[in-house]
Amino acid sequence: MSPTAAARQIDPPANGLPSHAGIYHYDQVDRDFLKQRVEQFRRQVARRLAGELTEDEFKPLRLMNGLYLQLHAYMLRVAVPYGVLTSRQVRQFGRIARQYDKGFGHFTTRQNLQFNWIKLVDVPAILDLLAEVDLHAIQTSGNCIRNVTSDQFAGVASDEVVDPRHYAEVLRQWSTLHPEFSFLPRKFKIAITGSSADRAAICIHDVGLIAKRDADGNVGFEVYVGGGLGRTPFIAKKLRDWLPEDQLIAYLEAVLRVYNAYGRRDNIYKARIKILVHELGIDAFRNEVEAEFARMPVAEYRLEPTIIDGIRARFASQPYEALEPISGVLARARLEDQAFNRWVRTNVAAHRQPGYAIATITLKPAGGIPGDVSADQMDAIADLADHYSFGEIRVTHEQNLVLAHVRQDDLPALWKALSAIGFGEANSGLITDIIACPGLDYCALANARSIPLAQRISERFADLDRQHHIGELKIKISGCINACGHHHVGHIGILGVDKKGVEAYQLTLGGSAAEVGAIGDIMGPALSADETVDAIESVVGVYLEQRQDGERFLDTLARIGHTPFKDKVYASH
Amino acid sequence: MPLIDSGKLVDDAWVRLGDDDALPAADVPVIVSLARFHKDRASLAGRNGGLGVWLASNQHPKDIADHLADFALVALDFPKFRDGRGFTIARELREHLGYRGVIRATGHTLPDQYLFLVRCGVTQVEIPEGRDPALWAHALTEIDTAYQVSVAGPLSMARLARHKTTEHAA
Numbered sequence: 001m002s003p004t005a006a007a008r009q010i011d012p013p014a015n016g017l018p019s020h021a022g023i024y025h026y027d028q029v030d031r032d033f034l035k036q037r038v039e040q041f042r043r044q045v046a047r048r049l050a051g052e053l054t055e056d057e058f059k060p061l062r063l064m065n066g067l068y069l070q071l072h073a074y075m076l077r078v079a080v081p082y083g084v085l086t087s088r089q090v091r092q093f094g095r096i097a098r099q100y101d102k103g104f105g106h107f108t109t110r111q112n113l114q115f116n117w118i119k120l121v122d123v124p125a126i127l128d129l130l131a132e133v134d135l136h137a138i139q140t141s142g143n144c145i146r147n148v149t150s151d152q153f154a155g156v157a158s159d160e161v162v163d164p165r166h167y168a169e170v171l172r173q174w175s176t177l178h179p180e181f182s183f184l185p186r187k188f189k190i191a192i193t194g195s196s197a198d199r200a201a202i203c204i205h206d207v208g209l210i211a212k213r214d215a216d217g218n219v220g221f222e223v224y225v226g227g228g229l230g231r232t233p234f235i236a237k238k239l240r241d242w243l244p245e246d247q248l249i250a251y252l253e254a255v256l257r258v259y260n261a262y263g264r265r266d267n268i269y270k271a272r273i274k275i276l277v278h279e280l281g282i283d284a285f286r287n288e289v290e291a292e293f294a295r296m297p298v299a300e301y302r303l304e305p306t307i308i309d310g311i312r313a314r315f316a317s318q319p320y321e322a323l324e325p326i327s328g329v330l331a332r333a334r335l336e337d338q339a340f341n342r343w344v345r346t347n348v349a350a351h352r353q354p355g356y357a358i359a360t361i362t363l364k365p366a367g368g369i370p371g372d373v374s375a376d377q378m379d380a381i382a383d384l385a386d387h388y389s390f391g392e393i394r395v396t397h398e399q400n401l402v403l404a405h406v407r408q409d410d411l412p413a414l415w416k417a418l419s420a421i422g423f424g425e426a427n428s429g430l431i432t433d434i435i436a437c438p439g440l441d442y443c444a445l446a447n448a449r450s451i452p453l454a455q456r457i458s459e460r461f462a463d464l465d466r467q468h469h470i471g472e473l474k475i476k477i478s479g480c481i482n483a484c485g486h487h488h489v490g491h492i493g494i495l496g497v498d499k500k501g502v503e504a505y506q507l508t509l510g511g512s513a514a515e516v517g518a519i520g521d522i523m524g525p526a527l528s529a530d531e532t533v534d535a536i537e538s539v540v541g542v543y544l545e546q547r548q549d550g551e552r553f554l555d556t557l558a559r560i561g562h563t564p565f566k567d568k569v570y571a572s573h
Numbered sequence: 574m575p576l577i578d579s580g581k582l583v584d585d586a587w588v589r590l591g592d593d594d595a596l597p598a599a600d601v602p603v604i605v606s607l608a609r610f611h612k613d614r615a616s617l618a619g620r621n622g623g624l625g626v627w628l629a630s631n632q633h634p635k636d637i638a639d640h641l642a643d644f645a646l647v648a649l650d651f652p653k654f655r656d657g658r659g660f661t662i663a664r665e666l667r668e669h670l671g672y673r674g675v676i677r678a679t680g681h682t683l684p685d686q687y688l689f690l691v692r693c694g695v696t697q698v699e700i701p702e703g704r705d706p707a708l709w710a711h712a713l714t715e716i717d718t719a720y721q722v723s724v725a726g727p728l729s730m731a732r733l734a735r736h737k738t739t740e741h742a743a
């Protein structure tokens with residue numbers, strides 16, 4: 001450990017959690033609750049194994065505890081509240097991966113971690129291990145309010161107006177075992193951001209919240225509703241421009257009550273709130289919500305400032321050193337080492353604290369499986385977090401990790417250490433930073449494999465000079481129309497389809513999950529895996545030929561339209 | 574159907590009347606559908622036994638808002654345990670309509686939902702035949718912390734985190 005890092009560490013409290021990680025630190029009440037919840041699930045598993053619960057009855061119970069039945073085994077999805085973890089929690093993932101899985105875990109687009117090879121009888125023991133480090137799998141699936149997601153740069157981004165984590169934690173607590181909203185028509189996903197740049201993709205969530213401030217500095221929320229992907233993708237619509245902070249819970253209760261009462265239950269493909277909003281129209285939906293809200297005893301649901309303060313107080317702050325805003329060490333290293341310089345360009349973002357930086361660890365090595373991390377790599381990343389980032393690790397919805405508080409001086413050493421474990425790739429936001437769902441390798445619903453295709457594209461474009469020359473380009477792959485891989489909002493989206501029993505892929509262009517969300521347009525007939533890789537090559541070729549100074553892929557596409565791309569891709573057919 | 578109230582198996586004095594069934598003696602409490610209530614209001618009024626109404630999961634509490642004083646019991650149907658509309662209906666009866674009588678869950682529910690039902694204002698549950706009532710009793714004790722307001726609990730968010738459910742689960 002470097003001497004500076006040692007100086008920056010503080011004594012761990014009795015529970016052993018590094019107290020400077022920016023998570024909500026549990027107290028005894030939270031821990032007692034979690035223990036009881038694990039015991040409850042242990043009895044549910046026992047009842048299932050004893051045949052007292054049918055699989056039909058057990059299914060929603062296990063789903064509410066993150067347990068899916070996949071093609072070959074159970075998958076356990078562990079909640080990572082708004083994506084923030086401690087190094088101790090990550091080491092525990094490693095331990096579980098070794099003991100109960102095949103030695104690795106998989107970070108997902110919902111900022112969660114999944115274990116793919118789990119036995120039902122082991123689940124209670126795994127939940128015990130998770131509870132030891134204040135983690136759980138509560139509401140990571142099922143028709144309930146899911147794990148709330150947020151901006152991976154929360155609390156450190158230079159463009160942040162309000163730290164969304166405190167509100168995400170409010171929502172986590174409020175939604176935990178909610179008595180009224182645990183058997184909704186369908187799952188319900190909330191995302192929250194507090195910056196002008198939307199890194200949480202709020203436009204594709206059931207409810208999206210933007211925390212902001214009025215002229216007097218009061219916090220309030222812009223509320224969006226009815227976004228989602230799947231077979232009928234929608235960009236969320238604005239429900240409220242300003243919701244005062246203290247009404248957050250009351251208003252969300254009103255939204256969920258309208259949804260629970262009127263959401264469709266006759267067809268699971270039409271059961272999401274996006275369909276209700278679409279069928280009623282946003283104005284009629286808003287009227288319903290406002291009518292319910294007006295009837296509510298709002299005082300009883302008031303989110304008092306003291307409640308938020310109490311939660312905020314359980315978030316550690318980081319004891320930053322007073323540093324020069326520009327690091328000479330960093331500047332020299334960038335000049336001396338082109339490869340490092342490239343990594344800084346793509347994987348390092350500005351921190352609000354002078355002399356610090358935010359480092360993204362892309363889990364997308366050339367030819368690798370997006371989001372997969374081995375137990376050894378988890379341990380190594382946990383060590384690096386302890387050395388360089390106050391023992392904190394974050395998960396992004398792009399299946400990457402983030403060390404959010406790195407001294408600029410430490411960046412060269414961090415990059416070397418990351419490269420040594422295979423995660424030093426300078427490709428954040430580039431063409432090989434691919435999102436891919438589990439696809440046919442794991443998923444019973446899949447039409448086609450996603451992971452091997454991601455690997456082939458990643459191999460084809462492995463040359464970093466070329467990737468950097470191409471610039472920002474987001475490829476997202478789903479193995480079926482459920483769109484777990486967000487293909488609708490990929491700059492290039494890839495959807496697995498079944499073409500007369502053969503795996504095939506349909507390409508879309510022009511999607512985006514940024515501030516101005518957009519659903520991509522289908523290019524043309526589905527292609528084989530080989531053709532798909534070539535088609536992406538063609539699309540990139542057209543872009544590079546046509547791009548004008550400083551244009552990103554999306555800019556060129558918007559200027560010249562889709563036809564030149566289509567013509568090129570289908571010219572050889 | 575076995576009936577659970579406050580976690581215990583209790584006798585059920587209520588008779589669920591089909592829409593064409595003859596009325597029993599005036600001191601037998603009956604539960605009727607909303608349609609029958611509207612059709613037979615005159616003959617249903619003035620019975621000594623209580624009057625209850627049964628709502629399907631797609632019937633809305635506002636349909637009975639004007640008549641709540643007539644009902645000593647409102648039965649809510651759960652056609653499938655996955656159909657969670659009854660939770661919202663129960664809470665609405667209590668919170669918006671101020672209903673103080675018995676709310677009974679009928680149909681398919683699981684013991685794992687019992688605490689949720691109670692917290693939404695349900696007082697009795699008809700459990701499916703052949704299920705172990707002990708599971709229902711136990712369900713009330715499994716988790717004693719709640720992170721949100723509910724109609725059966727402390728009526729304020731003053732502590733968002735952590736209400737003890739046992740303080741109000743009866």
Ligand code: HEM
Nearest residue numbers: 070108109110228229230231272438442443445482483484
């Ligand atoms: C292999 C097990 C999985 C199964 C069976 C599964 C199933 C589904 C289904 C049925 C939907 C469509 C829901 C709807 O539109 O109502 C869906 C959507 C989604 N799932 Fe999965 N999924 C799986 C794995 C994953 C993984 C690994 C992730 C994260 C990486 C994920 C994240 C999502 C997201 C983000 C959506 C679409 C966005 C939305 O409309 O909310 N799922 N999934």
Ligand code: SF4
Nearest residue numbers: 437443446479480484
């Ligand atoms: S998109 Fe389809 S194939 Fe991929 S994980 Fe989701 S359900 Fe499975």
